[in-house]
Amino acid sequence: MDVQRLVEALNHALAQELAASIQFFWHHVLSQGRASPVLRQAVKQLAIQHMRHAEVLAERINHFDAIPTAQPEEIRIAGGFLDMLRADLSLQQQLVASYRAYLDLCREEPATHHQLLHLLTEEEENLDVLQSWLDQ
Numbered sequence: 001m002d003v004q005r006l007v008e009a010l011n012h013a014l015a016q017e018l019a020a021s022i023q024f025f026w027h028h029v030l031s032q033g034r035a036s037p038v039l040r041q042a043v044k045q046l047a048i049q050h051m052r053h054a055e056v057l058a059e060r061i062n063h064f065d066a067i068p069t070a071q072p073e074e075i076r077i078a079g080g081f082l083d084m085l086r087a088d089l090s091l092q093q094q095l096v097a098s099y100r101a102y103l104d105l106c107r108e109e110p111a112t113h114h115q116l117l118h119l120l121t122e123e124e125e126n127l128d129v130l131q132s133w134l135d136q
């Protein structure tokens, strides 16, 4: 197994998770008065979940004696609530694509494979949730 390649992949996913956590949390804050409190709370819960995902990845990278990145991917802070949801959906789609691509890299690393599969499952569920909000 190419550990360096796996660590690079995990760090890329970590940078996406950090971006998602910050972006979703800022959208929760900035949507005050523009969206229902229930929906805003749900966005905040997703932000917290992405930070937990970042923690899982950082711990995994640390396990391989590598340095987890603290640098998020590009963060897009949108104006209207609909644009916020679209920006969040786009980032959510990128996360799903990354986990699907990186699962193959860790076939010989069962613990990492198991964790990425769990993260992918949660990201796919989030994707469905975000899509359902946009479809309303």
Ligand SMILES: [Fe+2]
Pocket: 017, 020, 049, 050, 051, 053, 054, 095, 123
């Ligand atoms: Fe996540």
